[in-house]
Amino acid sequence: MKSDESFERDVRASLRASASGQAPDQLVARIGAIPAGEPSPRAGARGLRLVARLAVNLAAAAVVVIAVAALIVSRNGGNLPAGAQPSGSASVATPGASAAPLAPSACGSPASPNPASPGSSQGVAPAGPVVVTLGIYSGRPDPAWTLTVNEAAGVDAALAALPDSTGTPPVGGLGYHGFSITRPGTTLVAYLGTVAPSGDGPRTMKADPTRSIERCLLETSRSHVTPGEYAIAEIAIAAPSAASPAASAPPASTSPVPPATPSASTSRLGLSPASVTFVSADDGWVLGTGTCSGAPCAAIARTVDGGRTWTGVSAPAAAIVPGGDQGPPGISRLRFADARDGWAFGPDLWATHDGGATWARLTIPGLPADAAIVALESANGKVHAAVLDGQDYRVASSPVGADDFRLSAVRVPVGAGPVPAVQLVLSGAAGWLIENDRAVVGGARLVNGVWVAWQPPCADVVGPAFLAASSPTELAAACDVGLWGTPAGDHLYVSHDGGSTFVESGTAVPLTTAAQVAAASPSTIVVGGFDAKGAVLVATFDGGRTWAVVARLGATIADLGFTTAAQGVVITAPADGTASLLMTRDGGRTWRAVGGAGG
Numbered sequence: 254m255k256s257d258e259s260f261e262r263d264v265r266a267s268l269r270a271s272a273s274g275q276a277p278d279q280l281v282a283r284i285g286a287i288p289a290g291e292p293s294p295r296a297g298a299r300g301l302r303l304v305a306r307l308a309v310n311l312a313a314a315a316v317v318v319i320a321v322a323a324l325i326v327s328r329n330g331g332n333l334p335a336g337a338q339p340s341g342s343a344s345v346a347t348p349g350a351s352a353a354p355l356a357p358s359a360c361g362s363p364a365s366p367n368p369a370s371p372g373s374s375q376g377v378a379p380a381g382p383v384v385v386t387l388g389i390y391s392g393r394p395d396p397a398w399t400l401t402v403n404e405a406a407g408v409d410a411a412l413a414a415l416p417d418s419t420g421t422p423p424v425g426g427l428g429y430h431g432f433s434i435t436r437p438g439t440t441l442v443a444y445l446g447t448v449a450p451s452g453d454g455p456r457t458m459k460a461d462p463t464r465s466i467e468r469c470l471l472e473t474s475r476s477h478v479t480p481g482e483y484a485i486a487e488i489a490i491a492a493p494s495a496a497s498p499a500a501s502a503p504p505a506s507t508s509p510v511p512p513a514t515p516s517a518s519t520s521r522l523g524l525s526p527a528s529v530t531f532v533s534a535d536d537g538w539v540l541g542t543g544t545c546s547g548a549p550c551a552a553i554a555r556t557v558d559g560g561r562t563w564t565g566v567s568a569p570a571a572a573i574v575p576g577g578d579q580g581p582p583g584i585s586r587l588r589f590a591d592a593r594d595g596w597a598f599g600p601d602l603w604a605t606h607d608g609g610a611t612w613a614r615l616t617i618p619g620l621p622a623d624a625a626i627v628a629l630e631s632a633n634g635k636v637h638a639a640v641l642d643g644q645d646y647r648v649a650s651s652p653v654g655a656d657d658f659r660l661s662a663v664r665v666p667v668g669a670g671p672v673p674a675v676q677l678v679l680s681g682a683a684g685w686l687i688e689n690d691r692a693v694v695g696g697a698r699l700v701n702g703v704w705v706a707w708q709p710p711c712a713d714v715v716g717p718a719f720l721a722a723s724s725p726t727e728l729a730a731a732c733d734v735g736l737w738g739t740p741a742g743d744h745l746y747v748s749h750d751g752g753s754t755f756v757e758s759g760t761a762v763p764l765t766t767a768a769q770v771a772a773a774s775p776s777t778i779v780v781g782g783f784d785a786k787g788a789v790l791v792a793t794f795d796g797g798r799t800w801a802v803v804a805r806l807g808a809t810i811a812d813l814g815f816t817t818a819a820q821g822v823v824i825t826a827p828a829d830g831t832a833s834l835l836m837t838r839d840g841g842r843t844w845r846a847v848g849g850a851g852g
Contacts, residue, residue, distance in 0.1 A: 381436055381437040382399050382400075382436070382437075383399065383400040383404075383405040383408070383434060383435070383436055384397055384398070384399050384400075384434075384435045384436075385397065385398055385399075385400060385432055385433070385434055385435075385470050385473065385474070386432065386433040386435065387432055387470075387471075387474060387478060387482065387486060388429065388430040388431050388432065388433060388444075389429055389430070389482055389485060389486065396474070396477055396478045396479075396482060397477075398473070398474065398476075398477035400473060404473050407469065408434070408466065408469060408470070411465055411466055411469055412448060412459060412466065415448065415459040415460060415461050415465075415466075416459070416460050417457060417458075417459065417460075418447070418457070418458055418459065418460035419455060419456070419457050419458070420455055420456075420458070421454060421455045421456075421534075421817070421818075421819055422442070422444065422445075422447040422449040422456070422458055423444060423445040423447065423533075423534075424444075424817055424818075429485060429486050429488075429489035429490075430444060431443055431444025431445070431467070432444070432466070432467060432470040432471075433451070434448075434470070443461070443466040443467050443470060444467070445464075446460070446461045446462050446463075446464050447459065447460060447461060448461055448466050453773075453774055453818035453819075453840075454818055454819060454840065455819075464490055467490045468490060471483070471486055471487060471490060474486075521563065521848055521849065522539055522541070522554045522563050522834065522848030522849070523543060523552070523554060523563065523565060524539065524541035524542060524543040524552040524553075524554055525541045525542045525543075525826075525831045525832045526539045526540070526541040526824050526832050526833070526834045526848070527540055527541045527542065527573055527585060527586075527811070527824065527832065528540045528541075528585065528586040528587040528811065528812050528824065529587070529812050529822045529824055529834055530587050530588045530589045530595070530812075531816040531820070531822065532589050532590065532591050532592060532816075533816070534559055534816060534817050534819075534820050535556070535557055535558055535559045536555075536556070536557055536592055537555070537556050537559075537560065537589075537816075537822075538553055538554070538555050538556075538566075538587055538589055538595065538609065539553065539554045539555075539563075539587070539834060539848070540552075540553050540568070540573070540584070540586070540587035540597060541553075541554075541573065541832070542573045543565075543568075549573070550568075550572075550573075551568040551569060551570075551571055551572065551573050551583075551584060551597075552565065552568050553565070553566050553567065553568040553587070553597075553609060554566070554848070555609065559820070559836075559838075560834070560836055560847040560848065561847075563848055566608075566609040566610070567609055567610055567611065567612065568597070568609075568612070569584060569597050569603040569612040569614070570612075571583050571584045571597070571601055571603065571614075572584070573585065574599075574600075580600060582600065582601055582623070583600070583601060584597040584598060584599060584601055584603060585598075585599035585600075586598055586599045586628075586629065586812075588629050588630060588631055588636075589631075590631035590632075590634075590636060590653040591653065592608055593605075593606055593607055593608045593654075594606050594631075594636075594653040594654055595608075595609060596629055596631075596636065596638075597612065598626040598629045598638065599625075599626055599627065599628075599629075600623075600625035600626055600627070601614065601626065602614070602615045602616070602617070602626045602629075602638065603615065604656055606654060613656075615656055615658075617638070617640060617649045617658045617660070618658065618659075618660075619660050620640060620642055620649075620660070624640050624641060624642065625640065625641045626638050626639070626640055627639050627640065627641060627646070627674075627675045628675045628676060628677035628686075629677065630677045630678065630679045630684075631653055631679070632679035632680065632681060632682075632684070633679070633681055633682045634652060634653055635650055635651065635652060635653065636650065636651050636652075636653050637649070637650045637677060637679065637684060637699070637704075638650075638658065638677075639675045639677050639686055640660075641667075642660075642664070644666060644667050645664035645665060645666055645667065646664070646665040646666075646667065646675055646686070646688060647660055647661055647663070647664055647665075648660075648661045648663070648677075648686060648697060648699075648704045649661070650704075661697070661703070661704035662704075663697045663704045663705055663706050665686065665688050665694070665695045665696060665697055666694065666695060667688075667690070667694075668688065668689075668690025668691070668692075668694035669690065670690035670691035670692075671690075671691075672690065672691075673688060673689070673690040673694070674688070674689045674690070674717075675687070675688050675689075676688075676689075676719065676720055678720050678721060678722050678728075679699070679722075680722040680723070680724055680725045681724070681725045682699070682701075682702070682725065683698075683699055683700075683722070683725035683726075683751055684698065684699030684704070685697070685698050685699070685707065685709070685720060685722070685728070685752055686698075686704070686707075687709040687718060687720050689717035689718065691716075691717065691736075691737050692712075692714070692715050692716055692717060692736075692737055693709050693710075693711050693712045693714075693716075693717060693718050695708075695709070696708065696709035698752060707752065709730075709752075710730040710732065710746050710748070710752075710755040711730060711732035711734070711746060711755075714732050714733075714734040714735065714744075715734075715735050715736065715737050715738035715739075716732060716733035716734055716735055716736035716737060716738075717732070717733055717736065717767075718730045718731070718732045718733075718746075719731045719732075719767050719768065719769055719770045719780075720770065721770045721771050721772040721778070721814075722772060723772040723773060723774050723775055723777075723815075724775075725751055726748075726749060726750060726751045727747070727748070727749060727772070727774075727775045728747065728748040728751070728752050728755075728772075729745060729746070729747050729748075729758075729770055729772045729775075729778045730745070730746045730747070730748075730755060730770070731743055731744075731745055731762060731764075731767040731770040731780045731782070732744050732745075732746055732767075733766050733767055736766060740765075742761045742762070742764070742765065743761065743762040743763075743764040743765070743766065743767045743780070743782060744757055744761055744762060745757065745758050745759060745762055745778065745780075745793070745797045746758065747775070747796070747797070749775075758796055758797035759793065759795075759796060759797025759798040759799070760797065760798065760799070760800065762780050762782075762791060762797075762800060763784060763791055763800050763802075764780060764782035764783060764784050764789070764791060765782070765783055765784055765785070766782050766783050767780050767781070767782040768781050768782045768783070768788075768810045769781040769782075769810055769811075769813040769823075770813070771813045771814045771815050771821060771841075772815070773815040773817075773818045773819075773821065773840055773841060774818055775796060776793075776794060776795055776796045777792070777793070777794050777818070777840055777841055778792065778793050778796075778797065779791070779792045779803065779813065779815075779821065779841045780792070781806070781810040781813045781823060782810070784802075786805070787805070787806070787808070788805070788806035788807060788808055788809065788810055788825065789802055789804065789805055789806060790802070790803050790804040790806065790813075790823065790841075790844065791803065792841045792842070794840075794841075794842075803837075803841060803842060803843065803844060804823075804835065804843075804844040806823070806825035806835075807825040807826045807827035807828070807830070807832075807833070808825075808826060808827055808828040809824075809825060809826045809832070810823060810824075810825055811823070811824040811825070812824050815841075818840060819837075819838055819839060819840050820836065820837065820838055821836065821837045821840075821841055821844075822834065822835070822836050822837075823835050823844065833846045833849055834846065834847055834848050834849075835847070
């Protein structure tokens, strides 16, 4: 086991090296990507704007490094480590100045009797080994270790001191996503100021506004994780907790959230929505058609309270168009990866890296300037765009914080039908592309960071398929069987191995045709489509055995999806009216309009 001084020295060295090497966390990777992640400067005002952005990003990187140094110094009692020299006249840190000094005493006293298990107000924690896992990676194993008897007793004592609470705990996104505490027969997750049993939906848990359990578990990790892993978790834990009334950061992102203007907040969207994207249960954006000087224009509204109030933010200088790869220039869809990095696309491509304050038009190297972006999604620190390259679809990928798109080698041929349509689905480090052109034409799959050829489901049903993923291994496909032959209705197929095999599940979906599908979990699946009465959402809560109509819609369905197991969105519009954004907050059972005249 390394000494504290040696470990701190390695932590600092790891953070310095992260700027030029691959790191597991999006935050550290972004520091290294800042100098190389900017597009090549161009002449005139655009070049000046890019230089200014580069300067701001470099300054942001410096702030992160200074913050890390402050955390390290505060853990040493306010003293600089041996051999370190102060720079200038300002001190790096003073005792007590750190927002989150870590101390072994955070684990409480092992002598506390009958520690309570989260999820109940009293009772003895289960006996047996206690394994802790630091959630930090996607696509490879997270570091894990077994607590000593004294460490486990200290954790139990700290848990017993926390108050009970009821609700839906925050769910981790990219990078650090909490600690798992596993005992025989039970797993608890400590994340963003809560300690809750693993699972979906509301539950009884422990409220931990000071994040004492996360700090405690981080202290036990010193001899089991690398200095880089330790530093990444330490930075994340220093942020405010979800249980703290003063917390302002969204649970699914550690990126700073550009502040909304309170005076501009309103219960109304102020636009006709075309696309919606959420990065957490609170933080979301809607792209649509607004009014600029009396004329229609692209507009974006943003919420930081789950859709209850909205604020107008900057939008790309582009027209709102129907989308697809055969239409006029403009944008039709919007996606954000976190509070800062987002993309407006379809068929053009625009990017922001400051939360929508500014937007830049992008082209992808190796493709014509007018190559159509037909789908785009982001997960696991990467953004993937499906692009039309001649008579094939390809996938271009980039780190979310850098406009550095690289084309994959795999190609999916355009079908022979009149209206090809591509869907891109991501979950963690896994991804799938499916192309329909009346029927299923082909697909691709993201495996170990590389897009490869893949046989999608329902290739032999003479109809299209629509895909959703609730995890990297759990997929659902709604297939219109025989739509272009002998119609046999809509059927649900599921995969439990990441798309390698699919089997039909339950009874037929009560639709004549499907249009979109979303999966909150393997058992909760919502399909948008059409029945004899018009556009409708139907849902199953038992994996396809039974179905129920949960919402009647307008004439169109767009961006159906779940942000969390409880919260989902869909955009619908009548044939001759203004579109509406609908949201569910109970796992798809009820859907209500938000941002309209009624708020």
